[in-house]
Amino acid sequence: MIQALIMDEKDLSLVRKKSRPVAAMLRDISHPDRLMILCLLAQGEMTVNALEDALNLEQSRVSQHLMRLRAGKHVKVRRVGRMAYYSIADARLTSIFNSLYELYCKV
Template identity: 40%
Template sequence: MTQDFSPEVTDMLKNAEAAAGFLKSFTHPSRLMILCALVEGERSVRDLEDALDLRQPGLSQQIASLREAGFIVGRKESKHVYYRLADGRVAEFITQLHKMFCETPKKAERAEND
């Protein structure tokens, strides 16, 4: 049995499914850490390894997931690969998560006064 929905509900359902897919891509702590690091700008794989204390195999797996989701893009320069955010929604989302979970009250207060 199929259920007929109004056009508004059908659109809402499509949007909810898109949002759920978007959120699913954030469900690993290492992916969140990588995205947080990339909000600040482009970084090399080596830099991400060092900054986030992630081992290369695990980092590569999470980078592959983020690339597949369309959240990051890479460019190769000589022997190094550099990644950056590819989706502006990701930067907005990560910035808000950072404010909610990572900023101390004093940091947030200083940022507001700047």
């Protein structure tokens, strides 16, 4: 049985106010490659090369996806010398990926 979501007027007003930024975030992450990048980053920071290897994608493709995720402030970069380490910028995304894993991968 599906449990109903119960909201009062105050909750509904808050959801209405947050709907645009949430929709933008969902748009930003709604590509299979970006989903996989974020899934890996939810486990800890990684370099572009490590993401390339894990996903079997070309460096340019990984970099393009990371650029989109950085523009949306979903990932952050930490530089050490010439190396760039990427990680999730907002803990809410990690929570979302934990939920997605529970709902869709552990069935």
